[in-house]
Amino acid sequence: MVARKLELRRLYGETARAYDKRYEKIQRAKYIVVTKNLPGRTKRILDLGCGTGMFLGELSKHAEFVVGADASLEMLQAANVRRGEATLVLADADHLPFTDGSFDVVVSVTLLQNMPDPAATARDVARVLRPGGRAVLTVLKRKHPREELERWVREAGFELLTSGEVGEDVFCAAER
Ligand SMILES: C[S@@+](CC[C@H](N)C(=O)[O-])C[C@H]1O[C@@H](n2cnc3c(N)ncnc32)[C@H](O)[C@@H]1O
Structure with a gap:
């Protein structure tokens, strides 16, 4: 991992205990929008950058198998x-660490602004999704405008389904 990634990992590690208290309300508002953009019940969902796992319970209602990665x-x-x-x-x-096409859905809430090259991260999201699979991604809008998020997903080979704003984030849903 590059130095910036290691530094972020350390910083998030330090905030882990206080994270829910500080961010739960704001993150849960985002989960409502992400949930609205999920397809029907599916088999396998990945929550990429799952943090303290606040979204995992809801996601488990929408899939047989849920993975949280962080x-x-x-x-x-x-x-x-x-x-x-x-x-x-x-x-x-x-x-x-997943083979190509492992998931039906990948969600990622407020992760991408941490990544050195979010377009490259979007490509790995596309890789682990099956053809026709769905990505629902959010990113801090003060760091990246909606057009940028849309460009990353299009360049990764997705068809954009919808996009918008939720709280401090922009989001999009896209199909591989
Ligand atoms: C703002 S938090 C969002 C967490 C969670 N999605 C939520 O809704 O609360 C960003 C998360 O991304 C994780 N993260 C940062 N860099 C990462 C990386 N390179 N790969 C995977 N996760 C990363 C952090 O550890 C942190 O848990």
Whole structure:
């Protein structure tokens, strides 16, 4: 991992204990919008940059098999307490340890602004999705305008279904 990624991992690790208290309300508003953009019930969903796992319970209602992946061990330790049936994986979003086409849906809430090259991360999201699979992605809009998010997903080979704003983020849903 490059130095910036390691630094972010350390910083998120330090905030893991206080994260829910600080961000739960704002993140849950985003989950409502992401959930509205999921297809019907599916088999396999990946929550990329799952953090403390606040979204995993809801996602489990929409899929048989849910995986939460994050680069921070401390975040995953917090997620472990509430993961239910979900599987947790320690991974860098640019090097996902999954074979091509592993998932029907990938969601990622407020992760991409952390990535050195979000367009490259979007390509790895496309890789782990099956053809016809759905990505629902959000990113901090003060860091990246909606047009940028749309460009990343289009360049990664997705067809854009919809996009918009939710709280401090922009979001899009796209099909591979
Ligand atoms: C703003 S938090 C969002 C967490 C969660 N999605 C939520 O809704 O609360 C960003 C998350 O991305 C994770 N992250 C940062 N860089 C990452 C990377 N390179 N690969 C995977 N996860 C990363 C952080 O550890 C953190 O949990």
